[in-house]
Amino acid sequence: MTGDRHDVGLLSPVWAGGGVEPLVSDRAYLEAMLEVEVALAETQAGLGIIPASSVGPIRAAARSGRIDPVALAHGSRRAANPVVGLVGALTGAVAELSPEAAEHVHHGCTSQDVLDTATVLVAARALRYTDDALVRTADALALLVALHRDTPMAGRTLTQHAVPVTFGLKAAGWLSLVLDASDRIRAVLATGLPAQLGGAAGTLAAYNEYAVGAPSAGEGGLPGRGTELVGPFARRLGLTAPSVPWHALRTPFADLGAVLSFTSGALGKLAVDVQGMARTEVAEVAEPSGEGRGASSAMPQKRNPVLATLIASAARQVPPLALVLTQALVSEDERSAGGWHAEWQPLRECLRLTAGAADSAAELAAGLVVFPDRMRANLEPGEGELVAERLNALLAPALGKAAAKKLLARLSAEAAAAAAAAAAAAEDGPGTPFAERLAAVPEAAGLFTGPGAPKDLLEPSGYLGAAGILADRVLARHTAR
Amino acid sequence: MTGDRHDVGLLSPVWAGGGVEPLVSDRAYLEAMLEVEVALAETQAGLGIIPASSVGPIRAAARSGRIDPVALAHGSRRAANPVVGLVGALTGAVAELSPEAAEHVHHGCTSQDVLDTATVLVAARALRYTDDALVRTADALALLVALHRDTPMAGRTLTQHAVPVTFGLKAAGWLSLVLDASDRIRAVLATGLPAQLGGAAGTLAAYNEYAVGAPSAGEGGLPGRGTELVGPFARRLGLTAPSVPWHALRTPFADLGAVLSFTSGALGKLAVDVQGMARTEVAEVAEPSGEGRGASSAMPQKRNPVLATLIASAARQVPPLALVLTQALVSEDERSAGGWHAEWQPLRECLRLTAGAADSAAELAAGLVVFPDRMRANLEPGEGELVAERLNALLAPALGKAAAKKLLARLSAEAAAAAAAAAAAAEDGPGTPFAERLAAVPEAAGLFTGPGAPKDLLEPSGYLGAAGILADRVLARHTAR
Amino acid sequence: MTGDRHDVGLLSPVWAGGGVEPLVSDRAYLEAMLEVEVALAETQAGLGIIPASSVGPIRAAARSGRIDPVALAHGSRRAANPVVGLVGALTGAVAELSPEAAEHVHHGCTSQDVLDTATVLVAARALRYTDDALVRTADALALLVALHRDTPMAGRTLTQHAVPVTFGLKAAGWLSLVLDASDRIRAVLATGLPAQLGGAAGTLAAYNEYAVGAPSAGEGGLPGRGTELVGPFARRLGLTAPSVPWHALRTPFADLGAVLSFTSGALGKLAVDVQGMARTEVAEVAEPSGEGRGASSAMPQKRNPVLATLIASAARQVPPLALVLTQALVSEDERSAGGWHAEWQPLRECLRLTAGAADSAAELAAGLVVFPDRMRANLEPGEGELVAERLNALLAPALGKAAAKKLLARLSAEAAAAAAAAAAAAEDGPGTPFAERLAAVPEAAGLFTGPGAPKDLLEPSGYLGAAGILADRVLARHTAR
Amino acid sequence: MTGDRHDVGLLSPVWAGGGVEPLVSDRAYLEAMLEVEVALAETQAGLGIIPASSVGPIRAAARSGRIDPVALAHGSRRAANPVVGLVGALTGAVAELSPEAAEHVHHGCTSQDVLDTATVLVAARALRYTDDALVRTADALALLVALHRDTPMAGRTLTQHAVPVTFGLKAAGWLSLVLDASDRIRAVLATGLPAQLGGAAGTLAAYNEYAVGAPSAGEGGLPGRGTELVGPFARRLGLTAPSVPWHALRTPFADLGAVLSFTSGALGKLAVDVQGMARTEVAEVAEPSGEGRGASSAMPQKRNPVLATLIASAARQVPPLALVLTQALVSEDERSAGGWHAEWQPLRECLRLTAGAADSAAELAAGLVVFPDRMRANLEPGEGELVAERLNALLAPALGKAAAKKLLARLSAEAAAAAAAAAAAAEDGPGTPFAERLAAVPEAAGLFTGPGAPKDLLEPSGYLGAAGILADRVLARHTAR
Numbered sequence A, B, C, D: 001m002t003g004d005r006h007d008v009g010l011l012s013p014v015w016a017g018g019g020v021e022p023l024v025s026d027r028a029y030l031e032a033m034l035e036v037e038v039a040l041a042e043t044q045a046g047l048g049i050i051p052a053s054s055v056g057p058i059r060a061a062a063r064s065g066r067i068d069p070v071a072l073a074h075g076s077r078r079a080a081n082p083v084v085g086l087v088g089a090l091t092g093a094v095a096e097l098s099p100e101a102a103e104h105v106h107h108g109c110t111s112q113d114v115l116d117t118a119t120v121l122v123a124a125r126a127l128r129y130t131d132d133a134l135v136r137t138a139d140a141l142a143l144l145v146a147l148h149r150d151t152p153m154a155g156r157t158l159t160q161h162a163v164p165v166t167f168g169l170k171a172a173g174w175l176s177l178v179l180d181a182s183d184r185i186r187a188v189l190a191t192g193l194p195a196q197l198g199g200a201a202g203t204l205a206a207y208n209e210y211a212v213g214a215p216s217a218g219e220g221g222l223p224g225r226g227t228e229l230v231g232p233f234a235r236r237l238g239l240t241a242p243s244v245p246w247h248a249l250r251t252p253f254a255d256l257g258a259v260l261s262f263t264s265g266a267l268g269k270l271a272v273d274v275q276g277m278a279r280t281e282v283a284e285v286a287e288p289s290g291e292g293r294g295a296s297s298a299m300p301q302k303r304n305p306v307l308a309t310l311i312a313s314a315a316r317q318v319p320p321l322a323l324v325l326t327q328a329l330v331s332e333d334e335r336s337a338g339g340w341h342a343e344w345q346p347l348r349e350c351l352r353l354t355a356g357a358a359d360s361a362a363e364l365a366a367g368l369v370v371f372p373d374r375m376r377a378n379l380e381p382g383e384g385e386l387v388a389e390r391l392n393a394l395l396a397p398a399l400g401k402a403a404a405k406k407l408l409a410r411l412s413a414e415a416a417a418a419a420a421a422a423a424a425a426a427e428d429g430p431g432t433p434f435a436e437r438l439a440a441v442p443e444a445a446g447l448f449t450g451p452g453a454p455k456d457l458l459e460p461s462g463y464l465g466a467a468g469i470l471a472d473r474v475l476a477r478h479t480a481r
Helices: A026-046 A052-062 A069-079 A083-097 A111-147 A167-191 A205-212 A225-236 A251-278 A306-327 A339-367 A372-379 A385-399 A401-424 A434-440 A442-449 A454-458 A467-480 B026-046 B052-062 B069-079 B083-097 B111-147 B167-191 B205-212 B225-236 B251-278 B306-327 B339-367 B372-379 B385-399 B401-424 B434-439 B442-449 B454-458 B467-479 C026-046 C052-062 C069-079 C083-097 C111-147 C167-191 C205-212 C225-236 C251-278 C306-327 C339-367 C372-379 C385-399 C401-424 C434-440 C442-449 C454-458 C467-480 D026-046 D052-062 D069-079 D083-097 D111-147 D167-191 D205-212 D225-236 D251-278 D306-327 D339-367 D372-379 D385-399 D401-424 D434-440 D442-449 D454-458 D467-480
Strands: A152-157 A160-166 B152-157 B160-166 C152-157 C160-166 D152-157 D160-166
Touching: A026 A052, A026 A069, A026 A083, A026 A111, A026 A225, A052 A083, A069 A083, A069 B306, A083 A111, A111 A167, A111 A251, A111 A339, A111 A467, A152 A167, A152 A372, A160 A167, A160 A385, A160 A467, A160 D205, A167 A251, A167 A467, A205 A225, A205 D160, A205 D385, A251 A306, A251 A339, A251 D167, A251 D251, A251 D306, A306 A339, A306 B069, A306 B306, A306 B339, A306 D251, A306 D306, A339 B306, A372 C401, A385 A401, A385 A442, A385 A454, A385 D205, A401 A434, A401 C372, A434 A442, B026 B052, B026 B069, B026 B083, B026 B111, B026 B225, B052 B083, B069 B083, B083 B111, B111 B167, B111 B251, B111 B339, B111 B467, B152 B167, B152 B372, B160 B167, B160 B385, B160 B467, B160 C205, B167 B251, B167 B467, B167 C251, B205 B225, B205 C160, B205 C385, B251 B306, B251 B339, B251 C167, B251 C251, B251 C306, B306 B339, B306 C251, B306 C306, B372 D401, B385 B401, B385 B442, B385 B454, B385 C205, B401 B434, B401 D372, B434 B442, C026 C052, C026 C069, C026 C083, C026 C111, C026 C225, C052 C083, C069 C083, C069 D306, C083 C111, C111 C167, C111 C251, C111 C339, C111 C467, C152 C167, C152 C372, C160 C167, C160 C385, C160 C467, C167 C251, C167 C467, C205 C225, C251 C306, C251 C339, C306 C339, C306 D069, C306 D306, C306 D339, C339 D306, C385 C401, C385 C442, C385 C454, C401 C434, C434 C442, D026 D052, D026 D069, D026 D083, D026 D111, D026 D225, D052 D083, D069 D083, D083 D111, D111 D167, D111 D251, D111 D339, D111 D467, D152 D167, D152 D372, D160 D167, D160 D385, D160 D467, D167 D251, D167 D467, D205 D225, D251 D306, D251 D339, D306 D339, D385 D401, D385 D442, D385 D454, D401 D434, D434 D442
Parallel strands: none
Antiparallel strands: A152 A160, B152 B160, C152 C160, D152 D160
16 A cells, blocks of 8 residues: 555644645656656757657656656666656657657656756745745735834843834844745746756767757758757746756755755744744733644643744754755766765755745734733833833933943842842732832932933833834835835 | 655655665554554553553554544644644544543543654664664675785775775775664664653653542552553563653654764765775776666666665765754753654654665675776786885885985876876876886885895785784674674 | 964853863864874884884973974965874974984874874863763752752643643753763763774784884884784873774764764753743743853843853754764765865864853853742643643543543633733733633532542642652662762 | 964864965954944944044054953853953943043944944955955866867766766866856845844844934934934945844845855865866876975875865865854844854854865866876777767667667676676786677667768767857856856
8 A cells, every 4th residue: 555655744744735745746756757858859849859740649658647656766776766767667658659759758868857857847836835925924924013013022132131122023023034035035936947958967968969860950960959959948847048057066956955944944033933922921922723723632721832833843954954955066077976866855855844834934924813912011020121221321421331230230130139039938029129229229310300201211112212113114125025 | 646745755766665664654653653552551451540441442443544644644734743633533433442442542641752652663663674784784794804805905095095905904994884883773772762651741640640530549549650651651662661751851862863874974984985986997896786777867888886876865864864853952841842843754764764775785785796806907007106105114214204205205296297298198108107216216226125025015915004904803893793 | 463363262152261172272182193193102112113212302392382283274284184294393393302213203104093093082081071061060950850859830842831840850851961961971981982093094004014124123023013003002092992993984073973962952951941941021040140140231131041042052053063073974985085174173163062061051050040939920820721631631531531621622712812801901800710710610510529629629739740750760860870 | 371272273274374264263353343343433423422532542442452352252151242341341441541432332232233243244354255266266267168178088977987078068067166156155245244233132222212312412312313323334334234133133144154055065066076086096187286285194105185175174064064054043032042152153164164165276276287188098998888878879760769778788788797807817908898899789880881980989079069068158157257
């Protein structure tokens, strides 16, 4: 039984059952390889290198669905790639329709031409799918930015409350990374996905040879047809024509690795922030709910942030996988013995993990439940401390910047110590808080009696700096795309 | 159609169709998870925590083959793991046989207990498989060492001929690494594969709770049954009982990553050497041949070193994949939101890539064709230069070590320049070679007229140092296992 | 000025100025290389291969401090390693003392023998240093485990409150990982640090040659002295004698990489948990304070968890660096052209980052401020929900496990919704909480009227499972070492 | 003594003593941080936020050379970064010149603003340096391409001779990768290097605050000055103004990692090919020679390809180091506790390893010694086999493609077997070679008697496909830049 040996995504909830799965499955690769063989035959027929009558049978055999990916996979061990077997199987299938056409399968071609081009086709589809999901993510995030442009929350640095920020600015940061990722994916889609056509060692010699010897060739053959083949072949497949074959010049795959790594990491930032804000004690956001969503097999009350978890799991896997692609730049000779072969599965994993993460991000962004009240409540415990930086600035003219900083640090530490002591003694109150201590300091008196009343002075929403302006900028970038 | 979405190994010739594939497939994971659920029920029944009558239906349902891995995979997105769905499906299947028994499925358990233990079961099987392949590799290499203990060949350092070595010593080096790998795998198999049983947050509380409330419990319940469960549960599965649950203490998986990385790298050394020696210009070894083995889709004459290529492709993939496992040591809280989930697929890939590489290595070592004549021929071109280090030692007493080195370096450079000039002029001979130049130097005269005749002095097989003794040591280590 | 070009640790607060820095500095490497040259001369003199009179001048020159590491570094580009220059400089310095002794420097030796052995010496020192810091960390953690064996706190899984645990169990988990790390380091220290002695291509040929031609050699020379050299040489340096030279068999460095990766990751788990618990909203622990410790350049009130941050920064760097070591297993030929050279700096970084992280961990563990009151307070907000798993078990006999789970999930969701609504309406109370809702459900009535009174039933400290027993086990493991 | 603890590049021959070293040393970072503080003061003075009179003393103190990087490094442990100490030291130094000016140091600023901007400055310099070296490399390679446009050599795939190529095409491939790398570096230089200015949590609040309270502020202060600061500040430093602060949005460093990884890998391809071609048995190229260049400490005759070795060692280190940068995209909160800190040293290493590799590549490309005669000689051993693909094409019309391939494969295998047998028997000749066997086959007779004479048919230089045209394309791309 097929399922006995094969992967159905059981260990990969990031993409199992999702829209990218069929785009990058083994069958998708097989079909892409067959598309390449057909496109080659069509192109060669168009140039008169093979008879036009051969194209029909090749196309029919390729689309017959009779080529078994399992047999190819198991046979791939012999040649260290599945293309040798594919060519055999395809040639056999064509021969049943037309023995003559079978002579024109894979004409002048080499395994790597087929598999590289097929991989680029698959990658293009997965990238477009991913970019769609990023667009949906960006749209949903833009809504959050606009809605919460002025919602104050605690800014946190090195795990500690720092100064106030807005949720709009935080979401704008996520949006900004998503746009960065989409920009990078679109750049690759626009110019980074070449077809591969080089022949045995990248000289196009056999393509030439068949052109020279073609029935339609005149006295001097059809010289130069090797290089003339690449353009129409690439166009037929919707790909770029490379200036030189790239069998051992792996720029396209290294670039794919870089952009997929980047995208997974950019989404990972969103995930890690949502996870932090969804923590039980913080509770500023919650993931969208749904039937069975976030359930635990043990605990009835659990509603786990599963979308963020899936995204995070992808962000941990993709960059190391993409490393294999970067390292494959070091490919010896005209074609590498191992470097090339190591790329296939990691690239496919990067494609589907990233696409699945983008799907999850779109769903997360669209359904994120935001609790502004809790954000506000979380701002309060250390009242006044969140604007200590501001107080420092205001006290500086009188006390000197350093002395003011020292004073504020002392008050903050004393307030913390008192709160801890009170808690330990199970007293009701938290000890004298920072704000009261500050008010009691003679040097700080001016702060509270001047034109700035204490209420405003310590109010976090009064110390948001340019948060709104910055959020607007990211929105503008999003709108302008 | 199933195959439309699923992986059948098309991009992974290293393991597709090989013996490890069914051991680590999604079905293997599913069955291991069901084994865990059954073992838990059996253990709990043995301790009187659940009724003995529940075990039969649970076992029968688990073995019914009715649980569909595809449905589980697609549902796994909801809970971010496949176990929540598995428990539901299993409970349903049990309920059809016995509604009462269905109450005792997954009793006190948590998703991670099931998936971690199942993964360890799968890993144990894959590791044993891999160790068998390493043993076959080692046996075959030992034969090569014995056979070629005294076969001289060029030692190469930084790509250049250095001093003579033996092929036996080279193969002994490969053997030594294979034994290192096998030692590490056996150490993990012996003590590094614990069952996982911790319950929701690693306190075993629910296991306790069900024990306390068990029908067979006396007045005071069955206290402590949580910890008492672990030992028999682990034994039943042939695994180690951990001292504490390791939901977020990922030593076992980090160790697995390390040993698999090591093994893939150790085999990669064999592969890269075979590739170097099989190069057309070197041609000192060839891979075993066979029907279609090493064929190219383009070039009739090609016999590619495909086994070494497959091994090399695994050696490039496994260490980055294993990095994900090492990095998962940094797992927050009682159970991580993403770190754990990122481990599953990379670990499975490491297991099957390494096993496939070991299979390939066994086949390569057993069938390696060795050409001692070519090794000998390759020793000759720079006659005398390969023992320049020896000449340095012999000239040192008279000339001083540094002056002798300088002299020899000069002669070597001049010989090389002359050879190049001769080649450029398309002359027949290679210019005056190093040995003749040396003989003509007055300071070196003593070398050739003393008790050591020139023939012996420059003979590579006379300058093999302790190569034989060293090879014997590795053989002895192999024999002693 | 030296400082103009050199690194003083400005970008590496993890180890800058710490105890490991001088153990692994460039000077430490230089001195270790000189130790190796001296030990070689001493060993060769002991065996009669070089005159005993040569040892003194070699030793004196090596210890003279006259060899300039900067000159060696800058010259290393020529030979792609610093040893060729070192041998020249040392020979020159010896020659000034004794021209004859200068003839016996680096006798029969190759660059890699010197640098590998020196690196192992440096690694041994850094590992011992690290293990000491791990022991201090473990001792401090053991105290925390004992002190807080029964201190309840919220267990958290996938970022959400799960069931209660104890801080003792959490600290026991950290301790367990630290002991795992120490075990692995000690295993490497015990058997994994061989000297390197192989000569040009690992046959020991030149060592033999010099032995044969040694003045003290009789008629037949001193054959076999190459292999006889290794043992005493290694013993003199306190290292293991390898069975074969390992120039291109990189087991020792791969093992070092694995153990350092593991240690950094194990400490990273401690760091990430401390960071999570130190978050402003959680505030269950604080880092030890001290002059300037945790200060911000901007915010007076900040007390950043800097030790955890340093540890975390090491845990992010070491595993990728160690990957270079694992990948260097794939080293071609008798000595690799690039693989070997790539190991040096990453290994040194791994050594000092891990040692610095261990230092930080020892300080963090010894000074960690624990707030049991806050842990208790954090248990309360969702009163009753933390033991929902227990309630599930108790309700199961009456309602069926699945129905009970569904009921509890519904009550929990309703309580959360009510709380959110109340907060949004700025009402005082949090809406009807879970426990009250539960009490109002007829099916649950039995829970509160039976022998288990409600207070106990919902009390987190009553649902700690085997936390205490498990913590004791780790303490026992620590004590037994 | 300083050198006792510090790194002088002893383990890094790739960059030690080279031109990039002083650009990225700790002193370079220190000076860049001081430049940032000065630029901030200048910009704030320009906007009237601080008195113009403060700029002079700040500038003077910053340039006084009195700030000790060692003290900063050792103190950095307290705050987990060197900036807190730097601000203290700078403020102190300014205070000695002008106590009032000391009040205006680091005004409104945060540590990460300073260190990130300084790092970007350093990176910009190192990238420009690297690009210069790439340009020199490209120029030298272009010369090789032009010179050897039509020099035939064996194309090698999966380590075996495949079909003929030209050395010009091979060098064009290297050139193409170098241009790809330079393009990517220039793109980053043009738009990817923003200044960082965000203040404590990225809202620019303190910058605003100081602007509002500035002496020159009118009634309503100078609102909005935070965002107005960024542009002039960035321009002053020659950097881009970011749309939002990127404290936790690490696009710029992730992009740097990607481009450095790419560059190191692109150069690694050149290195691995040079190493393969420089192998003693292949000997088609040699590295440029020079005093001590490529020397071994043991073997007088050695001339190691050290430049390629240095490049290869960088290509093995940079991608894993850059992985740390990619993974730092997952940075929690407004500023990360560990992610940020982990970036510093790996980025610096990436910068200098890549620059050093580029320097080495420029030297290698400019001095590469090419041996066309040897390339020609290497084409001959398997005479005829290198064009087996061509023969396949020519025989196909008569025999069918598959039958022709089978025939040629059989002849090739038989020739190889005969050669091996002859060698084993120590006979003179290599057995009947492929070409003779082919000529003897009746089916192939037509090949040799038709218009294509045998000499031409089997001549490798007659089967170069489009090699020349492809090489020209890369040259044209180079010229057009």
